[in-house]
Amino acid sequence: MANLKEIRNRIASVNSTMQITSAMKMVSASKLKRAQRAIEKMRPFSEKLSSIIQNVSANSGESEGEYVGKSENKKVLIVAITSNRGLCGAFNANVAKKVNQIIREQYIESDVTVYPIGKKADAFFKGDYIGKRDILPEEPFHIFDDLTFENSVKISSEFMKFYVDGSFDKVILVYNSFKNAAVQILKEEQFLPIEQNTEETEATNINYIFEPAESEILDDLFPQSLQVQFFKSLLDSAAAEHGARMTAMHKATDNAEEILKDMKLTYNKLRQASITNEILEIVSGAEALKG
DSSP states (O other), X not given: OOOHHHHHHHHHHHHHHHHHHHHHHHHHHHHHXXXXXXXXXXXXXXHHHHHHHHXXXXXXXXXXXXXXXXXXXXXXXXXXXXXXXXXXXXXXXXHXXXXXXXXXXXXXXXXXXXXXXXXXXXXXXXXXXXSBOOOSSSOOGGGGTSOOHHHHHHHHHHHHHXXXXXXXXXXXXXXXXXXXXXXEEEEEEEEESBXXXXXXXXXXXXXXXXXXXXXXXXXXXXXXXXXXXXXXXXXXXXXXXXXXXXXXXXXXXXXXXXXXXXXXXXXXXXXXXXXXXXXXXXXXXXXXXXX
């Protein structure tokens, strides 16, 4: 059994760890508020723009275009979006597992390339997995340090160029979508080609008057829609990361408190036993002197 000094050192260590996790929880909570506001503002615009694209393309004669067409699975690019830092539970590991699952179940016979966004994805896909990586000269780790629409467009434009020039037949995004601080939804989202809504609904039977020409409008709307979709996925991932880290640090702090209680109880029991032993020794010594 550990002595009193060892337990005191452990208590000090756990207490220090608890202070760190508590501070990290508060920092993540502060960042989460900003990230949550950003994604909540972006979602309605992104969803409405996607709806317009679906309706216009479904009711137009432009069934084919640069970014519209039938999906082929010969050459597939999977964009794995993770964070640059850890200490956020299974946030990053879930994305890596999902990518491997997608490859095994859907594209085992395809030529698959994984494009990592985030240092954790980069570290994971440097190891053994099904697929290739490193298609661009620089990994965009900096994107989460300055997450703006302008910076995200630089990356999404590369993906669109890959699709147009035939480097890839399909581009898929895999990321954590933010629901609340405790829940992140793992998403697999087709980025390219743009999926058309073929269902006959009231929304898709809207008659549009195009000015200027229909083809010009679609040529302008499609890239914008893709850029917004990619930026939304980055905002989603950023908010989900802060939520996951806040939850993980909250649990770590609670666990540290429980460990601290148990260790203090053990310390007090040992201290009481030590005092009792000392009293017994004194009493025994006194009785021996009397004898």
